[in-house]
Amino acid sequence: MALRRFRADLHIHTCLSPCGELSMYPRAVVEGARAAGLDIIAVTDHNSAENAAAVAEAAGGTGLAVLPGLELATEEEAHILGLFEAGTDLGPLLAVVYARLPDIPAKRSFVKDQVIVDAEDGVTGFNPHCLIGATTMTVYEAVDLIHGHGGLAVASHVDRGAFSVISQLGFIPPDLRLDAVEVSPLLSYEAGRAAFGPLRPAGGPRAALPLVRFSDAHRPEEIGRAAMDFFIDRPSLKEIRKALAGRDGREVRPS
Numbered sequence: 001m002a003l004r005r006f007r008a009d010l011h012i013h014t015c016l017s018p019c020g021e022l023s024m025y026p027r028a029v030v031e032g033a034r035a036a037g038l039d040i041i042a043v044t045d046h047n048s049a050e051n052a053a054a055v056a057e058a059a060g061g062t063g064l065a066v067l068p069g070l071e072l073a074t075e076e077e078a079h080i081l082g083l084f085e086a087g088t089d090l091g092p093l094l095a096v097v098y099a100r101l102p103d104i105p106a107k108r109s110f111v112k113d114q115v116i117v118d119a120e121d122g123v124t125g126f127n128p129h130c131l132i133g134a135t136t137m138t139v140y141e142a143v144d145l146i147h148g149h150g151g152l153a154v155a156s157h158v159d160r161g162a163f164s165v166i167s168q169l170g171f172i173p174p175d176l177r178l179d180a181v182e183v184s185p186l187l188s189y190e191a192g193r194a195a196f197g198p199l200r201p202a203g204g205p206r207a208a209l210p211l212v213r214f215s216d217a218h219r220p221e222e223i224g225r226a227a228m229d230f231f232i233d234r235p236s237l238k239e240i241r242k243a244l245a246g247r248d249g250r251e252v253r254p255s
């Protein structure tokens with residue numbers, strides 16, 4: 001079995017995110033990812049995943065693997081990434097998320113356009129939900145929802161002073177069944193590991209949580225500014241899951 005190195009940035013927003021630049025159209029995301037030497041990306045908009053398929057289609061024939069995902073905002077205002085296998089139908093998951101967002105229409109007067117696009121960067125609609133809001137899901141419910149749809153749950157940017165599990169709760173609950181913990185590009189991987197790793201709950205049954213570092217790109221030039229090298233067989237979520245768990249010889253290292 002020959003494992004290959006796949007450079008991955010699994011936290012990238014598009015023009016659908018209220019805070020993502022409008023320039024984050026599918027083709028720009030794909031071009032940015034290729035320019036950054038990435039092999040795998042995940043599209044992780046706030047509380048939505050409606051542009052992931054268009055980015056995957058735009059990447060067709062380029063060799064870039066695109067995983068669908070999203071970044072859930074919990075009722076504690078903590079961000080949790082959900083990463084899924086390519087081709088997963090996230091419609092049922094999004095129905096749950098939208099039902100638990102505040103019932104405020106995304107009026108253009110105070111929220112930036114939440115643009116839904118096709119693979120050719122054509123605008124096909126605007127998401128009407130308040131994606132910038134927090135859901136009424138707890139961190140536990142968010143992790144369960146992600147796992148219930150076959151995904152990996154990653155605590156976002158735990159080094160940031162806001163919107164992370166640590167900033168909001170003060171710690172990572174030992175019984176929160178995360179698959180990994182992410183630090184932002186504000187920190188080097190080594191500094192992240194010194195500050196947040198190994199995240200092994202004292203006396204808990206869990207092994208240390210793997211630490212990853214991704215870009216959280218909201219602009220094309222930010223894509224790939226933080227990435228991980230996965231030593232895996234093929235660019236699938238199943239292989240990434242094995243690498244995070246250190247199974248079957250798969251590994252993940254800072255890129």
Ligand SMILES: [Zn+2]
Nearest residue numbers: 071079156163
């Ligand atoms: Zn976030």
Ligand SMILES: [Zn+2]
Nearest residue numbers: 011013071216
């Ligand atoms: Zn983000």
